[in-house]
Amino acid sequence: MIFDDILSKIEEYDSITLFHHEHPDCDAHGSSFGLGNWIKDNYPNKKVLFCGTEECDQGYWPELDIVTDEEIKNSLVIVTDTSDTRRIDDKRFSLGKYIIKIDHHPNLEPFGDLVYVDDEAAASCEIITDFIRYFKDKNMTKTTAEYLYKGILTDTIQFKTTSTKANTLDAAHYLATFDIDIPELNRELFDNSLKTYEFLTKMRSKVVYNNKGLAYIVLDDNELKMLNISPNVARDHVDVMGNVKDFEIWALFTEIDGTYKGSLRSKHVAVNELANKYHGGGHKNASGVNKLTRSEVESLIDELAELASDYIESKNEL
Numbered sequence: 001m002i003f004d005d006i007l008s009k010i011e012e013y014d015s016i017t018l019f020h021h022e023h024p025d026c027d028a029h030g031s032s033f034g035l036g037n038w039i040k041d042n043y044p045n046k047k048v049l050f051c052g053t054e055e056c057d058q059g060y061w062p063e064l065d066i067v068t069d070e071e072i073k074n075s076l077v078i079v080t081d082t083s084d085t086r087r088i089d090d091k092r093f094s095l096g097k098y099i100i101k102i103d104h105h106p107n108l109e110p111f112g113d114l115v116y117v118d119d120e121a122a123a124s125c126e127i128i129t130d131f132i133r134y135f136k137d138k139n140m141t142k143t144t145a146e147y148l149y150k151g152i153l154t155d156t157i158q159f160k161t162t163s164t165k166a167n168t169l170d171a172a173h174y175l176a177t178f179d180i181d182i183p184e185l186n187r188e189l190f191d192n193s194l195k196t197y198e199f200l201t202k203m204r205s206k207v208v209y210n211n212k213g214l215a216y217i218v219l220d221d222n223e224l225k226m227l228n229i230s231p232n233v234a235r236d237h238v239d240v241m242g243n244v245k246d247f248e249i250w251a252l253f254t255e256i257d258g259t260y261k262g263s264l265r266s267k268h269v270a271v272n273e274l275a276n277k278y279h280g281g282g283h284k285n286a287s288g289v290n291k292l293t294r295s296e297v298e299s300l301i302d303e304l305a306e307l308a309s310d311y312i313e314s315k316n317e318l
């Protein structure tokens with residue numbers, strides 16, 4: 001079993017350095033802090049260091065360590081939640097004596113000396129939880145359980161994504177046995193600031209609904225200034241239109257440097273082919289478009305409206 005191989009490497013090294021991807025999210029932090037904390041609890045004589053330069057702005061996390069080249073050179077490097085070396089936050093990972101990659105993204109670049117990728121897992125924290133519960137007799141604490149639960153909860157958007165499988169819930173169940181405060185963790189990760197709450201209220205007043213499955217918002221420079229928000233942060237809130245029964249497709253366009261960027265979302269219809277046509281791309285139900293003129297935005301809206309109404313009509317015929 002590969003978990004035995006990973007553990008024997010951990011046991012072999014006196015020092016372990018953990019790495020994750022740039023712009024870390026909760027799964028990046030959760031998987032490295034979760035695994036690192038578990039190693040510290042079980043092997044108190046080992047030196048465990050958390051590398052990286054960037055913080056995650058969702059939830060509370062411990063501070064990263066200041067790590068010297070020398071410390072990395074003598075260590076076992078474990079990189080979690082990162083599919084390719086280009087995205088590792090702190091390129092000094094390559095100095096390590098032995099490198100382990102643990103990830104749940106498609107294995108496009110199997111870097112390192114030992115690679116464990118499970119692309120069926122909803123989160124890297126699910127994999128680390130599988131690893132930890134494989135060694136059930138070892139020490140496991142509430143703090144480690146919280147780190148891992150936060151990564152699973154965010155990567156699955158509160159257990160709502162298609163990647164949420166029986167094993168995801170099994171892993172979460174195991175973590176819940178360590179007396180973690182589930183509602184408090186949800187609040188920590190998903191409650192809005194007052195500023196965001198007020199912004200979302202204003203955004204809702206800008207939604208245009210065509211009565212046939214398509215909802216959208218277009219924010220030009222002026223409106224963004226009035227909302228006092230950057231175009232990119234505004235687009236992060238495209239899901240202000242999610243969770244509405246009548247909306248099959250929803251989209252948010254923001255003006256940036258004279259052209260428009262857009263985020264497209266859908267429940268069932270594929271929107272990525274249309275996104276490709278408008279200098280963009282992405283996944284079936286979540287895509288982006290870029291560098292559109294205002295009239296291209298209008299024609300994209302027309303095409304999205306057609307997709308949405310076709311879908312609704314085909315559903316009504318059933």
Ligand SMILES: [Mn+2]
Pocket residue numbers: 027028081104122123124155
């Ligand atoms: Mn992840």
